Amino acid sequence: MTSLRIFFIGGITAYRGLINWLSPWIFVPSLIVVPIFQILLFVFIGRSAGVQNDEFFAIGNAVQYASVPCLFAMTNAIAGERNQQTLAYILVSPSPRLPLFLGRALPVILNAMFVAAFSLAVTALILRLDIPPSTWAPIAIVIVISTFSCTGLGLICAAVGLRVRETAVLNNVIFGLLLIFTGANVPIEELPGWMQTVANSIPLTHGIQAAREVAQGASLADVDRLLATEFLIGVVYTFVGYQALRFMEHWSRKRASIQIA
Amino acid sequence: MSILRLIWAGWKFHVKSLTLSGFFILTSVIQPIIFASVAYFMFEAGARAGTLLYVALGAGMMGIWSSTLFGSGGAIQWQRWQGTLEYCIAVPPPFLLVIVPLTLATATIGLYSLSATLLWGWLFFDVPLSVADPMAFVVALPVTVIGLGLLGLVLASSFILYRHANALSNLLEYPVWLATGLLVSLSLLPAWVGPISWVLAPTWGINALRESAIAGNAWPEIGMCVLLGGVYLVIGHFLLQHFERLARERATLSLT
Numbered sequence: 001m002t003s004l005r006i007f008f009i010g011g012i013t014a015y016r017g018l019i020n021w022l023s024p025w026i027f028v029p030s031l032i033v034v035p036i037f038q039i040l041l042f043v044f045i046g047r048s049a050g051v052q053n054d055e056f057f058a059i060g061n062a063v064q065y066a067s068v069p070c071l072f073a074m075t076n077a078i079a080g081e082r083n084q085q086t087l088a089y090i091l092v093s094p095s096p097r098l099p100l101f102l103g104r105a106l107p108v109i110l111n112a113m114f115v116a117a118f119s120l121a122v123t124a125l126i127l128r129l130d131i132p133p134s135t136w137a138p139i140a141i142v143i144v145i146s147t148f149s150c151t152g153l154g155l156i157c158a159a160v161g162l163r164v165r166e167t168a169v170l171n172n173v174i175f176g177l178l179l180i181f182t183g184a185n186v187p188i189e190e191l192p193g194w195m196q197t198v199a200n201s202i203p204l205t206h207g208i209q210a211a212r213e214v215a216q217g218a219s220l221a222d223v224d225r226l227l228a229t230e231f232l233i234g235v236v237y238t239f240v241g242y243q244a245l246r247f248m249e250h251w252s253r254k255r256a257s258i259q260i261a
Numbered sequence: 262m263s264i265l266r267l268i269w270a271g272w273k274f275h276v277k278s279l280t281l282s283g284f285f286i287l288t289s290v291i292q293p294i295i296f297a298s299v300a301y302f303m304f305e306a307g308a309r310a311g312t313l314l315y316v317a318l319g320a321g322m323m324g325i326w327s328s329t330l331f332g333s334g335g336a337i338q339w340q341r342w343q344g345t346l347e348y349c350i351a352v353p354p355p356f357l358l359v360i361v362p363l364t365l366a367t368a369t370i371g372l373y374s375l376s377a378t379l380l381w382g383w384l385f386f387d388v389p390l391s392v393a394d395p396m397a398f399v400v401a402l403p404v405t406v407i408g409l410g411l412l413g414l415v416l417a418s419s420f421i422l423y424r425h426a427n428a429l430s431n432l433l434e435y436p437v438w439l440a441t442g443l444l445v446s447l448s449l450l451p452a453w454v455g456p457i458s459w460v461l462a463p464t465w466g467i468n469a470l471r472e473s474a475i476a477g478n479a480w481p482e483i484g485m486c487v488l489l490g491g492v493y494l495v496i497g498h499f500l501l502q503h504f505e506r507l508a509r510e511r512a513t514l515s516l517t
Binding site for chain 2: 023025029037040044045047048049051166168173177179185187191
């Protein structure tokens with residue numbers, strides 16, 4: 001019962017306390033307007049280059065932009081404790097670590113889902129994309145799995161954030177790499193071989209592919225392998241992220257450097 | 262003479278200081294390289310042949326705009342956080358002469374972007390680095406940087422009363438990349454975007470660089486950059502005066 005309380009209530013409390021962009025003055029420009037313009041930019045570059053169609057870029061970038069809340073919010077929700085000088089109190093508490101850390105991921109996933117779904121819906125309206133209503137629910141499920149998967153990557157960034165000062169720089173670099181490697185804008189088969197290998201082992205690649213197929217009329221059963229792979233990647237990244245957090249905690253205790261980066 | 266000395270000293274100080282910032286190095290170098298790479302791949306995969314030098318210059322200019330936007334947009338905010346805004350306003354030289362070197366420096370840092378995307382393209386995507394009219398290119402580059410720096414002055418002065426300047430900077434990054442035709446031909450955009458693009462220095466700056474690098478006559482575009490720079494300076498001057506007066510009257514300079 002305590003673990004559940006830490007997971008749900010602790011997670012949402014930490015999220016609200018540490019993520020300052022929940023203010024509408026920051027949330028609307030950064031997480032509502034920017035993703036729409038990112039999609040429009042790549043749609044027009046695509047038209048300029050004569051590559052793919054608008055739907056390709058709209059779906060790819062909407063799902064890829066979910067990485068912003070996943071990476072930045074997840075990092076802030078944990079490493080932000082250090083900036084506020086409260087990390088030591090958290091780590092000295094007897095709370096079980098699994099709900100303590102993973103509970104903070106739940107609001108991140110919900111927020112990322114909203115960002116991806118909203119930006120896709122708005123750009124679909126602006127660009128008059130033909131995404132049938134019957135595909136909306138399956139696309140939403142794909143987005144849930146993709147954001148879970150990317151939040152696993154966010155957990156790893158959060159662990160690194162316990163040792164690195166420039167977390168914004170780190171997250172921006174990873175966001176940019178996801179822009180190239182996930183196939184959001186460049187079809188995976190057009191990338192060099194080594195990049196395709198990387199692409200197949202990171203979050204969002206399979207989710208984006210599944211979302212595109214679903215939007216073209218495929219059922220969830222048709223893309224079950226893609227979804228299973230995306231989910232599995234998420235589980236692996238979450239596991240690695242959690243272990244990395246425990247390791248960083250242990251290391252910080254050993255070196256007495258909890259508040260130092 | 263003392264004005265020039267003040268601008269020169271301020272510019273040098275801010276360029277050195279910004280070069281040490283990891284955030285600025287990322288914004289100026291890595292981010293444009295990422296966008297350039299995506300665009301290179303897209304144009305290589307696409308059905309329409311586009312010149313990769315066109316993409317490299319556009320992506321470099323994206324970096325100049327980003328560093329100007331975040332640097333100039335955040336200029337006042339940083340002074341506020343560091344507790345130096347009051348001193349900057351209280352010193353004998355006009356506040357304009359304190360801020361202009363900073364906004365020029367943020368645009369100058371963007372030159373890292375252009376160098377990075379050209380070098381990256383040349384190394385990995387066989388982008389030719391030959392310039393059709395070197396004289397025009399050498400003139401276009403600083404004129405573009407100054408034009409963007411003075412546009413940064415307008416941003417810095419308009420963000421003075423806004424507590425969340427960083428969010429506003431986020432908001433303006435993609436739309437300006439799009440509306441100024443840095444990676445997309447303006448002819449593909451809706452007609453109403455045209456007049457917006459005409460009043461933005463990056464539009465003329467990128468056209469000047471492209472005309473001088475690829476072919477054509479860059480001098481009209483260079484002239485437009487100079488003209489717009491002058492207009493931005495006048496607007497920035499009056500905005501700064503107005504907002505400084507408001508902040509003093511309401512005692513809201515620190516916004517705390």
